[in-house]
Amino acid sequence: MSRDQYTFTNPVELYSEIEPQKGHQQEPGLDADLTPKADLGEDTYRGTGRLTGRKALITGGDSGIGAATAIAFAREGADVALSYLPEEEEDAQRIAGILREAGATVLTFPGDLKQKDYCVELVSKTVDALGGLDIVVNNGGKQIYNEDLTTLDDQQFDDTFTTNVDAMFWITKAALPHLPAGATIINTTSVQAYSPSETLVDYASTKATINAFTKAVAQQLAPKGIRVNAVAPGPIWTPLQVTDGQPPEKLESFGEETPLGRMGQPAELAPAYVFLASAESSYVIGETLNVNGGMPTP
Ligand code: NAD
Ligand code: MG
Numbered sequence: 322m323s324r325d326q327y328t329f330t331n332p333v334e335l336y337s338e339i340e341p342q343k344g345h346q347q348e349p350g351l352d353a354d355l356t357p358k359a360d361l362g363e364d365t366y367r368g369t370g371r372l373t374g375r376k377a378l379i380t381g382g383d384s385g386i387g388a389a390t391a392i393a394f395a396r397e398g399a400d401v402a403l404s405y406l407p408e409e410e411e412d413a414q415r416i417a418g419i420l421r422e423a424g425a426t427v428l429t430f431p432g433d434l435k436q437k438d439y440c441v442e443l444v445s446k447t448v449d450a451l452g453g454l455d456i457v458v459n460n461g462g463k464q465i466y467n468e469d470l471t472t473l474d475d476q477q478f479d480d481t482f483t484t485n486v487d488a489m490f491w492i493t494k495a496a497l498p499h500l501p502a503g504a505t506i507i508n509t510t511s512v513q514a515y516s517p518s519e520t521l522v523d524y525a526s527t528k529a530t531i532n533a534f535t536k537a538v539a540q541q542l543a544p545k546g547i548r549v550n551a552v553a554p555g556p557i558w559t560p561l562q563v564t565d566g567q568p569p570e571k572l573e574s575f576g577e578e579t580p581l582g583r584m585g586q587p588a589e590l591a592p593a594y595v596f597l598a599s600a601e602s603s604y605v606i607g608e609t610l611n612v613n614g615g616m617p618t619p
Contacts, residue, residue: 325365326592336360337583341558341575348465350560352384352412359558361389362588363419368396371599375399376451378444380434380492381461383413385559386509386552389587390458390594391416395425397595402428402447404461426451434461434488435480444495455504456598457496459489459531462509464566466520478523485527489534502546505598508535510551512613520568528553532609539607548606550597555613557585579614 324335344356352359366389377394381387382403391401401420405413410431417427428450432439448454463484467473489508496506510531517525532551539549556562556576567575576584593610596602611618 324360324588325367327367333581333583336586336589339558339584339586341562341572341584343569343572344563345569346560346564348463348564349406349409350384350564351409352388352560353415355558355560355563359385360586360588361416362392362591365588366393366396366591368393368398368423371397371595371601372456373398375455375598376447376453377456377458377598378402378404378447378454378492378496379458379460380404380443380488382458383409383416385561386554386557386587386590387458387460388412388416389591390460392419392423393591393595394456394598395420395423395427397599399456400426400451402430402443402451404430404432404434404443406433407431435483437487437491440488440491441495444492444499448499453501454496454499455501457492457500457504457506458509458594458598459492459506460509461488462561464521464524464561466565466568467522468520468568470522473523481523482527485524486530486534489531493538497542497547500547503600504547505602506538506542506547506549507594507597508549508551510535510553510609512553512555512611512616512618514553514609515618516616535609536607543606548597548602550602550605550607551609552590552593552597553609553611553613553618554590555579555585555611555616557587557590559587576614579616581614583614585612585614
């Protein structure tokens with residue numbers, strides 16, 4: 322089946338042959354080791370110049386949703402800085418190669434989003450090397466399941482909040498002095514913000530926070546011409562899920578609960594980020610775009 326975004330397609334059948342497998346990996350995991358392979362749009366995403374000359378920073382840009390977004394951004398004409406953990410160099414280098422083939426200037430910044438200094442330097446180094454910044458995608462995230470609150474250790478709770486929330490705050494704050502009118506900020510939240518799983522207490526709480534942060538900051542920045550929005554993915558096939566993002570026994574039916582009856586692929590997320598990054602969404606502010614296979618949201 323043809324999978325590019327211009328071909329008339331039945332979304333029920335699209336990717337329905339890709340069955341999730343347990344294939345456990347150590348956090349943070351690699352797309353290179355994901356079985357079956359995820360579709361990041363490498364062979365299919367076709368750009369139309371919607372981000373020509375734009376300068377983007379994407380956290381978690383090495384794999385999954387962030388990598389699919391990076392590929393789409395580069396093919397739409399943007400230069401891209403990728404943030405990821407040092408253990409993910411292999412994935413990051415593969416994605417950087419794909420972006421360079423598309424003609425993009427690419428920066429790779431390994432480091433830990435839990436460190437404020439790294440987040441602040443990530444922004445300043447991106448601005449210096451790209452000659453500015455006008456798209457920020459706060460997408461890096463941590464998700465570790467836990468079945469009983471009494472065994473949810475304080476360190477995990479803190480790390481999940483620091484990675485998913487504090488880093489977004491630090492990066493956004495550091496970026497603001499550099500963002501011109503017309504710039505866009507996109508935060509990755511989740512369907513977990515409204516339909517929290519019992520096994521994802523800390524993670525779901527961060528995702529609700531990200532939604533509220535997005536809608537509050539969006540109102541502050543709109544008069545300056547800076548638009549802030551969020552994307553809320555449903556169950557998407559990425560390394561996050563096989564690195565204890567889910568109890569292993571739940572992985573085999575991953576995504577079946579959606580009205581489409583299947584998990585989504587990162588390539589199905591990228592167009593949402595392109596839309597919110599580009600000028601075509603000029604009147605869309607403080608919105609959460611749900612890309613979740615049809616699960617109802619508030
Ligand atoms: P992924 O594992 O491919 O991406 C997550 C990335 O976060 C990693 O690649 C890593 O580079 C980065 N990261 C995590 N901890 C970090 C740290 N301490 N320092 C630096 N980088 C760090 O998985 P994904 O599913 O593409 O995740 C991207 C975003 O999508 C996350 O915010 C996740 O919560 C969100 N999300 C995913 C799903 C899903 O089903 N996969 C659903 C809803 C939301
Ligand atoms: Mg990764």
